[in-house]
Amino acid sequence: MPVALYAGFWGLVAGSALLIGAAVGYFLNAPQRLIAAITAFGSGVLISALAFELMDEAYKQGGFDSTSAGFVGGAAIYTLANWYLSYKGAKHRKRSQKGKQPSESDDSGSGMAIAVGALLDGIPESIVIGVGMIHGGSVGWVTVIAIFLSNIPEGLSSSAGMKKSGRSAFYVFGVWGAIAVISGLASLAGYAVFRYYSPDVIALTTAVAAGAILSMLVDTMIPEAFEETHNFAGLITVIGFLAAFMLSKLG
Numbered sequence: 595m596p597v598a599l600y601a602g603f604w605g606l607v608a609g610s611a612l613l614i615g616a617a618v619g620y621f622l623n624a625p626q627r628l629i630a631a632i633t634a635f636g637s638g639v640l641i642s643a644l645a646f647e648l649m650d651e652a653y654k655q656g657g658f659d660s661t662s663a664g665f666v667g668g669a670a671i672y673t674l675a676n677w678y679l680s681y682k683g684a685k686h687r688k689r690s691q692k693g694k695q696p697s698e699s700d701d702s703g704s705g706m707a708i709a710v711g712a713l714l715d716g717i718p719e720s721i722v723i724g725v726g727m728i729h730g731g732s733v734g735w736v737t738v739i740a741i742f743l744s745n746i747p748e749g750l751s752s753s754a755g756m757k758k759s760g761r762s763a764f765y766v767f768g769v770w771g772a773i774a775v776i777s778g779l780a781s782l783a784g785y786a787v788f789r790y791y792s793p794d795v796i797a798l799t800t801a802v803a804a805g806a807i808l809s810m811l812v813d814t815m816i817p818e819a820f821e822e823t824h825n826f827a828g829l830i831t832v833i834g835f836l837a838a839f840m841l842s843k844l845g
Contacts, residue, residue, distance in 0.1 A: 598786040601724035605781020608723060608741040609716065609774035615749025616770045620757050629750055630822035631830050636744035637815045638834025640719075640807060643740035646842050648722055648804040656797025664798040668718065668805025675714050676813055713773060715748065715810050718803035720777040724784025725800055736842045743834075748815070 618624055652661040719741045726734040753766045788796055820827045 597727060598724075598782050601727050601785040602778045602782030604738050605720045605723050605784075606774060606778030608738050608745060608781075609720065609777025611742045611745035612716070612749035612770040612774050612777075613767065615746040616753035616766055618746075619750035619753035620763060620766055624750065627822045629747060630819045630827070632750065633747035633815050634819035634823055634827045634830035635834035635837075636747045637811050637819060638831035638836070639740045639838040640744045640811055640815075641831070642835040642838035642842065643737050644804040644807050646839065647726075647734055647737050647740075648800050648807075651726065652797040652800040652804065654797075655793040656801075660794045660797040661801045664801025665805040667798075668802035668807075669809040670805075671802070672714065672718075672806040672809040673813070676809070679714065713776060715814065716745070716773055716777050717780045718806040718810075719744075720780035721784035722800055722803045724781040724786070725788050725796060725803075727785050728789045728796060736838060739841060740838050744815070747818075 619629070649661065649665070652664065656664075723734065723738060723741070726737055749770050753770065756766050756769075784799075788799055791799075816827070816831070819831070823830060
């Protein structure tokens, strides 16, 4: 199998967790505290992955200059885009609490804002899967596992909130299914496009994704986790971080 398709496959695998989470959130009516706990765990996993996988790899390839510029730039880009989408009705796209999800009557553009916001959250994660395969052609297992685990609570909490806002199953699974497919395409593009660029550009791209992911965690996932778990959010996040750290070292 060509490496580009291999990258796309693993991006699709990571993105498929969105559908798993969406199914649990939509059909099983999972307790909000459980959703928040899973979200906290996924946050810890992602923090570990971006610290020990993405940032470390970016530094090895591009040094402090490319890594720093990309990291801050990725955070700035995400923050501006997230601020705009929040204004358009996607502020609580990851919230499962009743009354936090926007309804169609609240904002005629909120449905599209939710979908675009989900893409904003997921594309940087997917691109780094493909970019990470440029040297050696092998997938970064810890990164894939981290993204997969973090996507489950994202799909779970968002679909639960969408259901409470009156969204149909067709709408919910259409959104997350499309985003899962786009995640695979983003991973494919991450390898196919950036393999022709210099290590500095690859480092910059990896760091941009890392900055966007960390900003996404602080802006969306961690507030969702704290909403229900309160003082236990930190402990659960640490456990997720440790699990991913151990996977990294064992790998």
